Amino acid sequence: MEIYQLRTFVAVAQQGHLTQAAELLHLSQPAVTAQIKALEEELGSSLFERYPGGVQLTEAGKILLPEAENILASSRGMLQRARGLVGELKGKVRIGTIGVPSRLKLGPWLALLRSRHPLISVQTQHAISGVVLNEVRKKGLDGGFYLGRNPYQNVNNMVLSEIGFCIAMPPEWAAQAEDGEWRTLGQMPWLGVSQFNSLATITQELWREKNISPRKVGEFDEEATLVELIRAGLGMAILAERTARRFAADGSIALWRAGEVVTSAPLQFIYSADREEEPMLALLRDGLREVWAVDDSDGRG
Structure with a gap:
């Protein structure tokens, strides 16, 4: 059973006439007839009754029509979703976490990222602040949480609380x-x-x-x-x-x-200074800014 066969089935049911359905679908009438016949054979049920003025649904056709319409709607939704993903950022980000996840608002932040950027995969690494800071400096982590004053010029920070x-x-x-x-x-x-x-x-x-x-x-x-x-x-x-x-x-x-x-002491999100302009880091900061309701315009250090 193919999507195009279901599309033809629905068109014929809506038009009540093979010729009109063929015109709507930009197909020949024999092609429409062949698709309906192939679908009926696969389903094992007759979908239409023919009469001189056109066609009408059989009882089986009336039952299966809503199913066909739902499948077509789902396929259109999938196509639109796929088109919407074109140009979406994708990849894996590695985030260092410290202390208690609820203190970091980790759940709301990652849920927001997931809803807006479904092609991004997040991997967390739990450690203490000094380890997170060193891993960010070495680029073993893309970013992370840090408690205390940022002592390095090559690490930028966004103060959260x-x-x-x-x-x-x-x-x-x-x-x-x-x-x-x-x-x-x-x-x-x-x-x-x-x-x-x-x-x-x-x-x-x-x-x-x-x-x-x-x-x-x-x-x-x-x-x-x-x-x-x-x-x-x-x-x-x-x-x-x-x-x-x-x-x-x-x-x-x-x-x-x-x-x-x-x-x-300040709780901060830290990341390598030379990655300030990277789109991936920008969207991480955007999510944190929204979840924490903060303005990091003066938070670089």
């Missing part, structure tokens, strides 16, 4: 720190953070600002690990405000000064 941080500690330590003094915190054990994690830089800057030098307990590279170790009573650390408040709500951790935001 400012993330606030609170100091979290085991609940049993809260009484020791209730005087609210930084010098008291400086005498308590802190969880060290891997140098490739942006939290390491943020923590070190905070310590310098407050003139404290706490004893570090190990070095760890993920916020989820820090939460687990705080809950286990191993040490204290800064956590993103949203994370800190979520775990403090069930009493598994305590927040210093009732969850005061002690510092902040």
Whole structure:
């Protein structure tokens, strides 16, 4: 069964006459007759009854006509869709992710990209900020998320949001720190953070600002690990405000000064500076701009 046969079937049904259908389809009447006969043989049913003034649908023809019309409509839709894809950007993009996907609005962003650019395939690679930054610089990643200040001129950045941080500690330590003094915190054990994690830089800057030098307990590279170790009573650390408040709500951790935001850092999308004008990077930024409702006109650095 061919599309052209169904088109002829529908035309004859609508015109009620072989000659008129042939004129509409720019075919000869014998060609129309041959197509209808071939279709009837394949379907095993007679579609039309002939009479001197023309043709009319049989009961089988009446049942099958809507099916034929639906198939033709689907084929037209497919053709239009295919034509619409001509010139569409296509290819694979590699994106570095950090932390919690919901914090990055990863789902809404990728869903938007998929709806607008269906020929683009996205591959994500989860890591810590320093690794993402290095992979973007080496072009192992097309772009990625980064928490902290961008230190490189050859990496452009689009600031998405400012993330606030609170100091979290085991609940049993809260009484020791209730005087609210930084010098008291400086005498308590802190969880060290891997140098490739942006939290390491943020923590070190905070310590310098407050003139404290706490004893570090190990070095760890993920916020989820820090939460687990705080809950286990191993040490204290800064956590993103949203994370800190979520775990403090069930009493598994305590927040210093009732969850005061002690510092902040920008959450950014980063990419190689020499790819600024590439269409693929432009559409990634366009999607982020819409999902985050930000203006990155001054965000290059």
